[in-house]
Amino acid sequence: MPEPIAAWWARRRTSRGLAVPYPVGSYREAWASYPVLVRQYRPEYNGGIVLSQIPPAADVWLCWLCDSGHVFVATPDEQRHRPGRERRRSSWCPECSELAAPRALPMRPPMAPAAVVRAQAAGMPGQGSVGPVQGSDAPAPVSGAPAQAAAAPGQAGAARSPGGAVPAPPSPQPRRRRASSTGLPSTTPRAEPTRVARPDPVARPDRVARPTRASRPDRVARPTRASRPVCDKTPAVPTGTPFVSACAPKPASAVEAELRAELTARLEFEPGLNAVRVGRPFFDHVEVWPDIVLSELRVAIEYDSTGRHGLEHVGHRETADRRKDAALRAAGWEVVRLRTGKLPPLGSHDLQLSGLTRQTVPLLLDELRAIRGPLLVDAYLRR
Numbered sequence: 001m002p003e004p005i006a007a008w009w010a011r012r013r014t015s016r017g018l019a020v021p022y023p024v025g026s027y028r029e030a031w032a033s034y035p036v037l038v039r040q041y042r043p044e045y046n047g048g049i050v051l052s053q054i055p056p057a058a059d060v061w062l063c064w065l066c067d068s069g070h071v072f073v074a075t076p077d078e079q080r081h082r083p084g085r086e087r088r089r090s091s092w093c094p095e096c097s098e099l100a101a102p103r104a105l106p107m108r109p110p111m112a113p114a115a116v117v118r119a120q121a122a123g124m125p126g127q128g129s130v131g132p133v134q135g136s137d138a139p140a141p142v143s144g145a146p147a148q149a150a151a152a153p154g155q156a157g158a159a160r161s162p163g164g165a166v167p168a169p170p171s172p173q174p175r176r177r178r179a180s181s182t183g184l185p186s187t188t189p190r191a192e193p194t195r196v197a198r199p200d201p202v203a204r205p206d207r208v209a210r211p212t213r214a215s216r217p218d219r220v221a222r223p224t225r226a227s228r229p230v231c232d233k234t235p236a237v238p239t240g241t242p243f244v245s246a247c248a249p250k251p252a253s254a255v256e257a258e259l260r261a262e263l264t265a266r267l268e269f270e271p272g273l274n275a276v277r278v279g280r281p282f283f284d285h286v287e288v289w290p291d292i293v294l295s296e297l298r299v300a301i302e303y304d305s306t307g308r309h310g311l312e313h314v315g316h317r318e319t320a321d322r323r324k325d326a327a328l329r330a331a332g333w334e335v336v337r338l339r340t341g342k343l344p345p346l347g348s349h350d351l352q353l354s355g356l357t358r359q360t361v362p363l364l365l366d367e368l369r370a371i372r373g374p375l376l377v378d379a380y381l382r383r
Contacts, residue, residue: 001059002075005046008060022053030056032342033306033314036092037079040064045071056080066093081315231285237277240298240331245275248289255356256291256303259338262361263301268380269294276300278327288324290335296380297372298333301364303356306341313343322346334371336364 003011012021031038031051041051045063054060056076064079065071070093074082082092091097233246251257264271273293282288290300304313304321313321325335325347337350338360345352349367353360369377 002061003059004061005049005063008058009047009049020053022055024050025052027055028052029342029344033344034080035306035341037064040066040079040092064093066096068093068096070095229284230281234275234277234285234287239277239279240333241277242270242273242293242295243275243277243287244272245287245289247285247287248274251291253303255305259301259303259356259360260292263292263364266361266365266382267294267377268382269296276328276331276333278331280327280330282324282327283320288327290328294368297368297377299368299371300328300333300335302335302337304337304339304341304343306343313339318346336367336371338364 009021013019015021038051042063042065043050045065054062054076058076061073061075062079063071063073072094074094079092082094231247235243237243251260273295275287275289276293277287280286288300291303292301294301302321306312306314321337325337328335334349335347337346339345339350339352340355343352349371351363351367353363365377365381
């Protein structure tokens with residue numbers, strides 16, 4: 001269970017037998033790929049302990065300060081996995097996320113249907129003559145009766161009983177019958193409801209027993225990831241076959257386009273391919289979309305950066321990257337990720353770079369030679 005930073009620090013000092021259980025900089029590399037969290041963390045709100053002294057897996061409450069000035073409490077694991085599907089800066093703060101997507105509040109009650117409004121208007125006093133009150137014992141006026149027979153409810157309350165006593169105030173006005181189409185009160189006597197004879201209790205059939213827990217039908221379970229329908233636009237090709245997918249998103253990264261152009265100038269490979277068929281579903285598809293597909297070498301190249309707001313390839317997206325790499329390797333492919341922004345490598349062939357420089361493509365070609373051999377890779381080099 002998470003505990004405050006002071007109690008956690010005191011407990012770690014006791015368990016490790018040191019005045020400073022974690023020196024400054026012990027976990028600097030682990031937090032380097034989260035520049036937003038490094039900026040949000042404030043040592044003055046956490047007992048003077050800096051972020052590089054806190055393990056990312058520590059179960060401790062920490063105070064964070066977002067760029068908008070909101071102070072909130074969260075554990076390191078919660079902050080590292082906070083970005084969801086939304087790609088906006090407010091994803092790092094719970095209050096900013098709620099303000100960015102406010103809940104719809106009802107501004108007024110739902111309007112009644114027009115027929116109900118007309119019926120209520122017809123039953124209000126002063127809107128003309130109305131019929132007898134439903135539920136009363138007085139008979140309805142017959143044809144030719146004077147107009148005083150249909151008195152208003154206020155006048156009926158002022159009338160005296162035969163004994164001369166004033167009756168109690170009338171009860172609230174019940175709903176009246178609708179007037180006729182001519183605007184005059186209805187002259188049709190109210191028909192008494194017909195009483196249906198109840199069957200003999202002895203001859204009454206036995207009631208159906210209520211279903212027990214064992215006899216109730218099972219509830220329909222929610223669809224899991226394995227039972228969700230997958231996209232049917234993937235062509236029926238063998239697993240590991242590259243192809244042109246209609247579902248693949250169009251490239252929007254300028255750095256990715258520059259990397260593809262520089263690699264095309266040095267290496268010959270089939271252009272236009274953007275997907276690889278895999279053996280198991282990956283996000284409702286049986287295909288994955290690498291940044292660059294080298295079909296001749298069966299190698300997929302990915303260019304990873306944290307993005308403008310530090311949301312890309314961290315947290316849940318890092319988990320998705322690992323799943324994607326596992327699906328490609330299960331299909332007979334290898335993955336080379338160019339990791340920038342101090343992102344840690346995910347595989348044995350990943351390269352940690354500061355960005356796209358002149359040495360990026362030569363380093364990538366050397367890694368391709370280490371994967372497929374220099375004899376095969378050099379055969380596709382442009383002369």
